[in-house]
Amino acid sequence: MTESVQIEGEALAVSLRSVTRRFEGGVLALEKLDLTVQAGEFLAILGPSGCGKSTLLRMVAGLDRPNDGSVRVGPNGLPPRGGIAYVFQDPHLMPWRNVIDNVALPLELRGEAKSKRRSTALAAIERVGLADASRRYPNQLSGGMRMRVSLARALVTEPELLLMDEPFGSLDELTRQMLDQQLYELWRERRMTVLFVTHAVHEAAYLSSRAIVMTRRPGRIILDHRIDLPETRGVWMRTEPAFMKECRVLYKALEWGAA
Amino acid sequence: MRRSWQVIWPPLVTFVLLHALWELIVRRLGVPAWKVPAPSDIFRAVVDRSADLMTATAHTSAAAVLGFGLSALIGVAAGTALSSMKWIERAFYPFTVFLQTVPLVAIAPLLVLWLGYGLASVTVSAFIVSLFPVIANTLAGMRSVDPGLRDMFRLYDAGPLRTLFKLKLPAAMPNVFTGLRIASGLAVIGAVVGEFVAGTFDQQGLGLLVQSASRNLQTPLVFAAVAAASLLGLTLFAIVNFSGYWILRRWHASAR
Secondary structure, three states: OHHHOOOOOOOOOEEEEEEEEEOOOOOEEEEEEEEEEOOOOEEEEEOOOOOOHHHHHHHHHOOOOOOEEEEEEOOOOOOOOOOEEEEOOOOOOOOOOOHHHHHOHHHHHHOOOHHHHHHHHHHHHHHOOOHHHOOOOHHHOOHHHHHHHHHHHHHOOOOOEEEEEOOOOOOOHHHHHHHHHHHHHHHHHHOOEEEEEEOOHHHHHHHOOEEEEEOOOOEOEEEEEEOOOOOOOOHHHHHOHHHHHHHHHHHHHHHHHHO | OHHHHHHHHHHHHHHHHHHHHHHHHHHHHOOOOOOOOOHHHHHHHHHHOHHHHHHHHHHHHHHHHHHHHHHHHHHHHHHHHHHHOHHHHHHHHHHHHHHHHOOHHHHHHHHHHHHOOOHHHHHHHHHHHHHHHHHHHHHHHHHOOOHHHHHHHHHOOOOHHHHHHHHHHHHHHHHHHHHHHHHHHHHHHHHHHHHHHHOOHHHOOHHHHHHHHHHOOOHHHHHHHHHHHHHHHHHHHHHHHHHHHHHHOOOOHHHO
16 A cells, blocks of 8 residues: 555645546436545535535545546545545444444554554544543434544544535534534644535535535536635624625525526 | 243243143043143153153254254354355355255255264254254345445455454344344254154154154153253243343344
8 A cells, every 4th residue: 555655644635537427327426527625625515415415525535436537635646545534424333332442443444552542532532522421332322422423433543634424414503513613623723624515504604614516416516615704713603794695605506506 | 020020920820821721621521641641641751751851852952052053153154155245145045045945854864864863964954944044144134234334444444354353243243143043943943853864762862752752652751852842942042042132232222
């Protein structure tokens, strides 16, 4: 795996060139999509259901391949495994493992020593505020807690590229705001590249430094917009005129794309 | 404690009432014991022939446990192999169904031909009848692995062995135990039926005991041997069931 070596702690850039993905049965998910994401950027991806957002993310992760075009991740184009983390729509935890062992899974698959695994996993669990629940099993946790475990598992490897597919979509508003806040602070601190798929306009505007809006299938980008908001963000900001303005821009494009 | 008592007493009452009724009818109608023995006749046979019943049970359980063990090992291995590649499953799975449809009594003479009379043939007979449920359930369990977790393992570049031991096998455990529970009862049936054809009198199991007792019209002893075989199956089932509960208790709904 020499070709996927990367400098420790360096965020990964992503570039898609003329990417087309057609599924068996002829469904065209993406057609000739071009997208470049700078290293360290927080990109929100908005679009109606079934516009190929998840397909895009899966291809960046290397879990799916385009029928045509190229997907390049990092300086030499090959996605360095372990440098990428993926948070799915659902938590997808292992029900037979407690929280620590679930969070430690990526480290385990990397072959790290057990004692180091535990301390790193515990740190990640503390970061998402679940230190008290570290010995519990998934069936003893609420939906929001499970999602936080999933987030901790993604962060435990200190990824340079974080892919998130509507991660907080099924949570209540308060939990979601709290996790958004935590995620944003984490990004400010670590500056990894984030691709964040969401339905929620205000979440996109709150979190991202740049947002794209996609159309219905086949997904195309109809708006590529830099979010013009100060770097210090908080819940208070949600009623500010500047924030509302950004939301309005995104809403309009989303409506247009869904039509 | 109170709850276990609530579970135990209804079947216990049914058991006692049914046997009382049985005793009453047999005595009233004056049915001879060689035709339908009363529970008291059977009880007497159990006491009188306890040594024979014990050794026969020991022989049958040896074959049943060995056959079940083979089924567990080979069934899980085969189910895993079948699930590993689509083409392997397509090529071999249809034939494993034969295991379920093969008439055991008909192939037992072949086993005798190949392995001779005695423990080996009886064990293989127990193995053959109990294998299929383990394969089928293991396969079902491996197929039902959460696709999101599969992706997770792919994302972190986990090899096939790691994926097997850390993901597929643990995820399949509830199904594997379903298969093992079914197999435990079948293994005892397979052993008893196997003994009918392949048993030897110097290692007389429950199957042969049933056969010889019925030939001599010792019908109470037949009933006693049948009861012993059922108890053996029940015991094996209980052991497997409890192991499953113990292993899955923390996370699976079946163990709640």
